[in-house]
Amino acid sequence: MNIEDFINNMTLDEKLDFIVGPGLPGQFGNDDVEVRGTVGIIRGVKGLPDIYLADGPAGLRIFPDRENNKYYATSFPIESMLASTWNRDILREVGEAMGEETKEYGVDVLLAPALNIQRNPLGGRNFEYYSEDPLVSGEMAASFVEGVQSKGVGTSIKHFVANNQETNRMKIDTIVSERALREIYLKSFEIALKAKPWTVMTAYNKVNGYYCSQSEYLIKKILREEWGFDGLVMSDWFAGDSGAHQVKAGNDLIMPGKSYQVLNYRIDEREEIKKGLNEGILTEEDIDEAIRNLLNLVIKTPKYNNYNYSNNPNLDEHAKTAYNAALEGIVLLKNNDVFPIKDKKVAVFGTAQIETIKGGLGSGDTHPKYVINIIDGFKEKNIDFDEKLYNIYKNKIEELRKEKYKPYHNDLGHTLYPRLPQNVIDNISYYADNNDLAIIVISRISGEFFDIDIKDFYLYDDEIKLIKEVSKEFRKRNKKVGILLNIGSPIEMATWEELVDGIMLIWQAGQETGRAVADIVKGNHSPSGKLALTIAKRFEDLPSLPFPVNGDEVIYDEGIYVGYRYFDTFKKEPLYEFGYGLSYTKFEYSNLDIKKDNEKLFISFNVKNIGGFPGKEISQIYIRAPKGKIDKPFQELKGFEKTKLLNPGEFQKINIKINIKDLSSYHEGWILEHGQYEIRVGASSRDIRLIEKIDL
Ligand code: GLC
Numbered sequence: 001m002n003i004e005d006f007i008n009n010m011t012l013d014e015k016l017d018f019i020v021g022p023g024l025p026g027q028f029g030n031d032d033v034e035v036r037g038t039v040g041i042i043r044g045v046k047g048l049p050d051i052y053l054a055d056g057p058a059g060l061r062i063f064p065d066r067e068n069n070k071y072y073a074t075s076f077p078i079e080s081m082l083a084s085t086w087n088r089d090i091l092r093e094v095g096e097a098m099g100e101e102t103k104e105y106g107v108d109v110l111l112a113p114a115l116n117i118q119r120n121p122l123g124g125r126n127f128e129y130y131s132e133d134p135l136v137s138g139e140m141a142a143s144f145v146e147g148v149q150s151k152g153v154g155t156s157i158k159h160f161v162a163n164n165q166e167t168n169r170m171k172i173d174t175i176v177s178e179r180a181l182r183e184i185y186l187k188s189f190e191i192a193l194k195a196k197p198w199t200v201m202t203a204y205n206k207v208n209g210y211y212c213s214q215s216e217y218l219i220k221k222i223l224r225e226e227w228g229f230d231g232l233v234m235s236d237w238f239a240g241d242s243g244a245h246q247v248k249a250g251n252d253l254i255m256p257g258k259s260y261q262v263l264n265y266r267i268d269e270r271e272e273i274k275k276g277l278n279e280g281i282l283t284e285e286d287i288d289e290a291i292r293n294l295l296n297l298v299i300k301t302p303k304y305n306n307y308n309y310s311n312n313p314n315l316d317e318h319a320k321t322a323y324n325a326a327l328e329g330i331v332l333l334k335n336n337d338v339f340p341i342k343d344k345k346v347a348v349f350g351t352a353q354i355e356t357i358k359g360g361l362g363s364g365d366t367h368p369k370y371v372i373n374i375i376d377g378f379k380e381k382n383i384d385f386d387e388k389l390y391n392i393y394k395n396k397i398e399e400l401r402k403e404k405y406k407p408y409h410n411d412l413g414h415t416l417y418p419r420l421p422q423n424v425i426d427n428i429s430y431y432a433d434n435n436d437l438a439i440i441v442i443s444r445i446s447g448e449f450f451d452i453d454i455k456d457f458y459l460y461d462d463e464i465k466l467i468k469e470v471s472k473e474f475r476k477r478n479k480k481v482g483i484l485l486n487i488g489s490p491i492e493m494a495t496w497e498e499l500v501d502g503i504m505l506i507w508q509a510g511q512e513t514g515r516a517v518a519d520i521v522k523g524n525h526s527p528s529g530k531l532a533l534t535i536a537k538r539f540e541d542l543p544s545l546p547f548p549v550n551g552d553e554v555i556y557d558e559g560i561y562v563g564y565r566y567f568d569t570f571k572k573e574p575l576y577e578f579g580y581g582l583s584y585t586k587f588e589y590s591n592l593d594i595k596k597d598n599e600k601l602f603i604s605f606n607v608k609n610i611g612g613f614p615g616k617e618i619s620q621i622y623i624r625a626p627k628g629k630i631d632k633p634f635q636e637l638k639g640f641e642k643t644k645l646l647n648p649g650e651f652q653k654i655n656i657k658i659n660i661k662d663l664s665s666y667h668e669g670w671i672l673e674h675g676q677y678e679i680r681v682g683a684s685s686r687d688i689r690l691i692e693k694i695d696l
Helices: 003-008 012-019 079-083 088-104 134-149 178-185 187-195 216-226 243-249 269-279 284-298 315-329 374-380 387-402 428-434 461-476 510-522 564-569
Strands: 040-042 051-054 154-160 173-175 199-202 232-234 331-335 345-349 437-443 480-486 502-505 553-555 587-596 600-609 618-624 636-642 651-659 676-682 688-695
Touching (some): 003 284, 012 269, 012 284, 079 088, 079 134, 079 315, 088 315, 134 154, 154 187, 154 216, 232 284, 243 269, 269 284, 315 510, 345 374, 345 387, 345 428, 374 510, 437 461, 480 510, 502 510, 587 688, 600 618, 600 676, 618 651, 636 651
Parallel strands (some): 154 199, 173 553, 199 232, 345 437, 437 480, 480 502
Antiparallel strands (some): 040 051, 600 651, 618 636, 618 676
């Protein structure tokens, strides 16, 4: 296609139909679309095909029922669990699987990955984000994007930028320093760009006074001019307040368009742009620039290239990919001889053994063919569990679901299951007599549109009562108690962790949850996940308070001191630190060797499995900069690598390259201070195994 000729032959109305979507074709009850669940369309003008966009980060969010067939898409682990694998290969494999499903189900762009920073554990979309750290976020996103796009469909790195709370998200103004923007909130997107995502989705919120979708500074100056992004920029759905300012700022595509169709607070954006032309807000050249970016995207899509999609992706293969991702994302936080349970007989408490949460709600939701819940996984892997206890839970849930606890759709289309009561068991001592140990499952669900209620951050009275009674009865008989956390974002643990002997963070692992959890609990595999966030002892210890802010603006006064950057610099003790996770084996680090040229550091060291169980180790490189002109965090993660599966006695030489310029700080430009830098090789941010100093 000759892009310029094509543009020269377009009328203004055709250009505007291209820039502004037709509304919500496949959602909220509308069904005039080929692929049900499609959430946005780039209108085919002048003979071009309609281009389909669909969510999301945990799997292709399409509705299975179409042409009286069932087209299921795989439900993968949530992003906060994928990040806990710290394994770029896993993210790439998940990306390849989702990319294939996107292509084979007739969708052109997958609206993922989301890589906003998890600034506070109450963030409603934390399950959909990777980490508190920009390097982990950016690296996971880059590998995922490479995977998806290797299948010939597009991605959208979102939400650009600093969309870290759901409360008042469409309007709230995020007041944040240039340094914090550059080093934290923009940094994950800057890193992800190396994978050349086809599109970027601008965020709902404002940053320092301007809607992200209307910010020339963010889109034109930083994203395009400084970083050289030459793909398409689209708005989030119904974002901003002026189509004219969006196009002027370089936001090429306005989604979903026809706002009046769903939210009647705005006129059609096409009218807004026309008005903007007359008022001189923007010019026809601004519009043509958007058209150029749109055409460059369209000609890459399967739809434009007449790809005859099969509606038959390899779902069995992808289920294995989802299982492997879940297996490597599980994080063992505490283990006083509880796990693995091997052939012991276990009493499983908690309704989430059956009502296992597979993921979060909203655009990040998925509609899989099945979900293997925890107890199904135990059955399949021949874990011996107390049937009597299970049947009490099963009957109680059926009874509750019949009367009181019906799922309900809140006004935003969420299917919310109210929390089920936990104290459904009378005489726990009976189960303590008849089983070797206890496992209690605690679950939480969250979703788009809402931040997590502080009540959900703490255990409920019935959960505390259950843990206390189980702990009392089983410990009286010198038997252990383990906790499985089926959550998408950290909850409070410090007040009760002494009552239990083991805590396993199983996150929300998608359709294969039960299988992966059972394999780790039984001991068929060792856990190998680590935290990509900090678990604080107390909510009050967090630097991002008050959260969420229920007003017109939120001030990020903690600046760059987000997560471990705060806890390490200001000497706050977390309950479980960034980068932490236990294994069924032990690893030894040795032979640190550092070389450098004038651009890179070349760091190598050996990791050896010195325990009795095969396992994978995640090693991390933290850099501590010298005191200089500006304040710096105590240390910052600048590299990481996960080993292959190491058998007992086996070791692997790890080589990590770090660009020296990536050690600089932002202070009216990037500056790297002279002096002595400490290279800290750790099994976590606080379990540093090897240290060397170098002068830079
Ligand atoms: C939603 C989300 C965005 C999603 C889009 C389409 O509101 O913010 O992540 O891709 O709208 O569903």
